[in-house]
Amino acid sequence: MRLTRYFLPTLKETPAEAQIASHRLMLRAGMVRQAGAGIYSWLPLGFRVLKRIETIVHEEMQRAGAHAVLMPTMQLADLWRESGRYDAYGPEMLRIRDRHGRDMLYGPTNEEQITQIMRDDIQSYRDLPRNLYHIQWKFRDEIRPRFGVMRGREFLMKDAYSFDLDFESARRSYNTMFVAYLRTYARMGLRAIPLQADSGPIGGDLSHEFVILAATGETRVHADRRLLDMDAACSGIDYDGDLEPVVRAWTSLYAASDDKHDPETAPVSGSDLLVARGIEVGHIFYFGTKYSEAMGASVAMPDGERRLLHGGSYGIGVSRLAGAIIEACHDDAGIIWPDSVAPFDAGIVNLKTGDPLCDSIAAAAEERLHAAGLEVLHDDRDERAGVKFSDMDLIGLPWQIIVGPRGAASSRVELKRRADGQRLDLSLDDAVPCILDSRT
RNA sequence: CGGGGCGUGGCGCAGUCUGGUAGCGCACCUGCUUUGGGAGCAGGGGGCCGCUGGUUCAAAUCCAGCCGCCCCGACCA
Numbered sequence: 001m002r003l004t005r006y007f008l009p010t011l012k013e014t015p016a017e018a019q020i021a022s023h024r025l026m027l028r029a030g031m032v033r034q035a036g037a038g039i040y041s042w043l044p045l046g047f048r049v050l051k052r053i054e055t056i057v058h059e060e061m062q063r064a065g066a067h068a069v070l071m072p073t074m075q076l077a078d079l080w081r082e083s084g085r086y087d088a089y090g091p092e093m094l095r096i097r098d099r100h101g102r103d104m105l106y107g108p109t110n111e112e113q114i115t116q117i118m119r120d121d122i123q124s125y126r127d128l129p130r131n132l133y134h135i136q137w138k139f140r141d142e143i144r145p146r147f148g149v150m151r152g153r154e155f156l157m158k159d160a161y162s163f164d165l166d167f168e169s170a171r172r173s174y175n176t177m178f179v180a181y182l183r184t185y186a187r188m189g190l191r192a193i194p195l196q197a198d199s200g201p202i203g204g205d206l207s208h209e210f211v212i213l214a215a216t217g218e219t220r221v222h223a224d225r226r227l228l229d230m231d232a233a234c235s236g237i238d239y240d241g242d243l244e245p246v247v248r249a250w251t252s253l254y255a256a257s258d259d260k261h262d263p264e265t266a267p268v269s270g271s272d273l274l275v276a277r278g279i280e281v282g283h284i285f286y287f288g289t290k291y292s293e294a295m296g297a298s299v300a301m302p303d304g305e306r307r308l309l310h311g312g313s314y315g316i317g318v319s320r321l322a323g324a325i326i327e328a329c330h331d332d333a334g335i336i337w338p339d340s341v342a343p344f345d346a347g348i349v350n351l352k353t354g355d356p357l358c359d360s361i362a363a364a365a366e367e368r369l370h371a372a373g374l375e376v377l378h379d380d381r382d383e384r385a386g387v388k389f390s391d392m393d394l395i396g397l398p399w400q401i402i403v404g405p406r407g408a409a410s411s412r413v414e415l416k417r418r419a420d421g422q423r424l425d426l427s428l429d430d431a432v433p434c435i436l437d438s439r440t
Numbered sequence: 441c442g443g444g445g446c447g448u449g450g451c452g453c454a455g456u457c458u459g460g461u462a463g464c465g466c467a468c469c470u471g472c473u474u475u476g477g478g479a480g481c482a483g484g485g486g487g488c489c490g491c492u493g494g495u496u497c498a499a500a501u502c503c504a505g506c507c508g509c510c511c512c513g514a515c516c517a
Contacts, residue, residue: 012466012478013452017510037509091441092515109517143441143515157517209517283517317517351476386477393477404476414476 001344002366003379007044010391020216022326023148025335029395031322038145038153040319045395048343049322050156054135056187056340057158057316064180064239066131066160071113073137077103079112083294092140106139111291111313114161118309119297125165125307128299129173133160135318147218149323150279156319162312165299167288170310174206174286175243177314179234181210181282182250184316186232189338190281190328193227195255197283206286206312208251211278214327220258221278224268227253279324286312335396336419339438344377345369346435347397351385351404362403365413365428369401372432374439393418399435401428 009030017034018024026032031046042050058068077095080086086093086105094106107113114132122130135158145153162173178194185192190212197209211221230250237246254268263269292298292309301307317324329336337343346369350362362378369376377397379388385404392400402414407425415424415431424434 009450011451015451016446016453019511034509090515138517140516144511144513146511151516155517159517280517315517320517349476384475384477384479386475386479389477391478402476406476 001375001377003377003381006377008377008391008395009043010394018148020147020150020327021330022150022216022323025326025330025394026148026323029335032149034148038142038151040149040152040154045343046322049325049337049341050319052341052343053188053318053321053325054156054158057135057184057318060180060184060187061133061158061160063183064131064176066133066162066180068134069132070134071107071110071117071136073107073139075105075107075110075113077105079116080105083112083115083291085112092142094139094141107136108138108140109157109313109315110134110136110159111161111287111311112295115291115295115297115309115311118163119292119295122163122297122309123299125299125301128309129162129164129169131160131162131173131176133158133314147323149319150327152319155317158316158318160314162314163292163297163309164311165301165307166310170286170288170312171206172243174284174312175247176239177284177312178208178247178250179237179239179243181284181314181316182232183234183237185210185212185281186234188321188325188341190325191228191232192281193221193223193255193278194250195221195223195257196251196260197257208284209257209280210282210284211257211280212324212328213276213278214324215277216327217277217279219278219280220261221255221274221276222258222261222266223255223274223276224253225272225274227255228274279320279327280317281321281324282314282316284312284314286310330396333390334394337396337398339398342396342398343375344397345374345439346376346399346401347392347395348376348378348401348403349385349388349392350378350380351388351402352408353380353382355405355408357408358403358405361408361411361413361428365401365403365431368428368432369435372436374432374435398438401431 011028014024015027018027029045030043032040032042035041077086093108096104098104137154138157139154142153145151164170164173192210192212194208194210197207254266288310289308291311297309298306325341326335329338348362348365350358352358366376366378396418398418400416402416407413412425412427413431415426415434
């Protein structure tokens with residue numbers, strides 16, 4: 001992709017409203033623009049990141065046996081009256097009336113909608129267990145949206161819903177999601193810590209929130225330091241096997257949010273205790289028959305008895321992750337994307353556009369990387385070197401291929417790793433495998 | 441919602457107290473010079489001063505109402 005044909009409106013100065021690093025950098029890097037309080041447009045660069053996050057989430061959900069669907073953003077109030085949440089949810093729910101005077105709402109979550117689907121289309125115990133998920137925009141009319149996309153009113157969320165015959169089976173579904181979440185965050189270059197959580201307004205009695213460590217996080221985490229040494233990628237996991245030991249290994253280590261942490265009773269202290277800030281990027285719940293009972297979702301058992309479905313719901317804040325990743329991965333110059341979610345795998349900086357040799361090497365580099373299956377952003381603007389360097393550092397692509405008159409004569413380019421600033425002077429032929437190797 | 445603050449070219453701001461017809465830096469356009477870490481000079485374009493009403497010969501400036509946005513608090517992916 002040639003930058004002169006792209007839409008990448010970077011800013012040299014920081015807009016006044018941006019307080020935290022991720023918000024500042026997302027605005028400066030031309031990823032998002034604010035449309036209203038807590039409402040954002042995603043520009044090309046930001047949209048790419050969103051899509052790459054989605055891809056990882058999709059892959060891990062499907063690996064864990066969940067199936068992708070797409071439920072609507074607009075829901076009928078009557079459905080929510082069945083569960084009792086139309087009144088219970090409060091002013092955070094955006095209520096709308098259509099031209100016929102029907103009460104509707106912009107979905108803050110989808111338990112009712114998915115329960116209706118299961119109720120209507122699953123009749124036998126043979127059809128269970130099932131786990132359906134979607135990635136869809138949500139709206140929660142927060143009292144005070146802030147921190148850019150980290151706490152917007154409109155946000156993109158992956159929400160999965162499991163349905164099982166009984167608690168034991170539901171617990172397996174819960175464990176499956178638990179592991180899938182660890183893997184998902186690990187693939188994004190994040191270290192997630194599961195905290196025992198209150199189940200909140202969704203209800204239920206088995207719940208964990210996943211928090212990633214970042215200096216600017218909103219919640220303070222107190223955790224057993226050994227959690228940092230755990231294998232978050234859960235390599236070699238077998239979802240058909242017993243996941244209980246894996247989940248227990250994680251949950252047996254102490255981890256508590258600030259409000260739950262009591263230094264008197266905490267089993268770890270001193271240097272064994274990690275005290276850090278974190279950002280909540282996921283939350284999983286088992287809520288039993290809360291919705292199936294209220295809404296009449298049951299299946300026939302072998303003996304003809306009807307049995308209520310046991311449900312769980314599992315959320316990942318996809319748009320929040322875009323911000324959270326930046327909070328965890330940036331420096332003074334800008335963003336440092338993990339390879340797996342970077343909007344482009346590499347950037348090409350042509351330091352002397354208009355020079356036939358530099359132009360041809362830069363063009364060849366773009367072609368070569370593209371042929372290798374890499375996404376690449378080619379800065380072919382007629383700008384000064386400093387402008388290009390700082391923009392490239394700002395948008396944080398993992399690799400930079402710098403083409404300049406110094407190396408051009410001997411057909412060499414400079415390969416710079418954004419994360420550590422390391423530079424290698426090599427031929428184009430040698431640069432491509434370097435970049436390929438860094439991708440997982 | 442309670443408390444605080446702000447709204448002036450795309451971005452960052454000054455001007456408001458003390459009314460007199462809008463300015464600075466960056467960005468943008470043209471030209472020349474420059475060219476490995478946010479260039480220099482010259483010229484140029486762009487503003488319903490958030491909106492509505494009021495006071496006044498005259499309002500960005502004073503008054504009233506409204507709208508929007510940000511920050512601190514209680515809530516959340």
